[in-house]
Amino acid sequence: MAMVTAKAGPKLQSVQRLPAYLGILRGMLAEGREFVSTSHLADVLKLPAIVIRKDLQMTGITGTPRVGFDLRFLVAAIEQFLGWNNTKDVFLVGVRGFGEALLTFDGFRTAGMDVVAGFDRQPELFPEGVRGKPVFPIARLGDLARRMHISIAILTVPDADAQETAELLATAGIRAIWDFTTPRLCLPDEIIVQKAGLISELAVLSKRLRERGLTATAEEGHSV
Amino acid sequence: MAMVTAKAGPKLQSVQRLPAYLGILRGMLAEGREFVSTSHLADVLKLPAIVIRKDLQMTGITGTPRVGFDLRFLVAAIEQFLGWNNTKDVFLVGVRGFGEALLTFDGFRTAGMDVVAGFDRQPELFPEGVRGKPVFPIARLGDLARRMHISIAILTVPDADAQETAELLATAGIRAIWDFTTPRLCLPDEIIVQKAGLISELAVLSKRLRERGLTATAEEGHSV
DNA sequence: GTAATATCGAGAAATAAATCTCGAAATCAG
């Protein structure tokens, strides 16, 4: 029974590769180049050209044979596809610990995200904010979210507070949560919850290290 | 031809789920439980039980029907599989910006990782270190890595310095790099490079937000 | 103007991964 849903497959990995393309392409654009071929991109990124071509198809843009893609259009297409063309203001909830670092990190700008304020259960710990970013008590989040039309939040509270805080975010009108906590949040379906995979990545790294490490550093004679 | 590979498939996603299991299981162990069934885990994690069972098979541990898995053995098996049973000291290179946050983040402890020192091109910016973690000039990295037997590094330098710093790490005997920079590093094959997917995750979130955001505002009639 | 070449784009095949189905085993009830 081929119940094919109308919407195209997500192609998760392709989406994940787009930012890498975008970085290179923006650089080329800054250098004054006008066209780029997937074979050239493939050289730079050490990826098969066909992969890149397939990924770019996702954005809907079309290239010209023998010439490549118009850099300006291509960059614009990717940015539009990801929604990175216009900056979105986001809140960060949970400033103590990891959140403080994230609050000061301005690398999200290139991804169209601007962390405009932090919230914490103990805002008095940051009386002057963090690097110019104000820190408010969580109680004020709902009011400010509505007033500033914020719909995205980064959740970096301690695991124990995660569910409670997440529910508060949902009530405050937040539509998407980038969740750096460990437990699985239970929220209404209309709330987009994107789990941060820092620890998962570490698991993959650990496993690869262990696989290869066994052959490489057997010299360390500690029993397992 | 059925070319059955001897080594088990990597099963990336399964590995990525293991930390979530481990967190729950450690909690149960702390509560004094002795056995756990995948069906119970499934309830807690809101995942299909079969997924969990298949994931656990990877670790090589075996459960008993009608009883479940021995919690102590299971936790030990996952930790061993991931290599999280014994703590590994790691360096963090590039303290300005995002790196400073990671340096202060102690959540990696549960993953058997302890960031013991930071390195930066401008260590004078952190004369007293960061939260007790010392910050050294990059020039001293090789010496200290050898002396302290460090084989893992977290790379959080600016993109422009990424390749150069990475090569320095390789020379210093670092065997695995958790890379938070954008460009693709070119290093000898024996160096394990694990790309951090923060920005890729953001891309996925952005795309999901855009997809749903459009339906939320445009309110298209959903066909059955 | 014609031929050669590099590149794109769509569909198909191959590969890998995730998910499901069913039989087997162990405890508990009677």
Added chain:
DNA sequence: CTGATTTCGAGATTTATTTCTCGATATTAC
């Protein structure tokens, strides 16, 4: 001791992703 129920584990099915093949098109060379 026997049967019912829960849970595990291996193979089969389905799904997703990557890779390949081919035809089309635009530039360049002659």
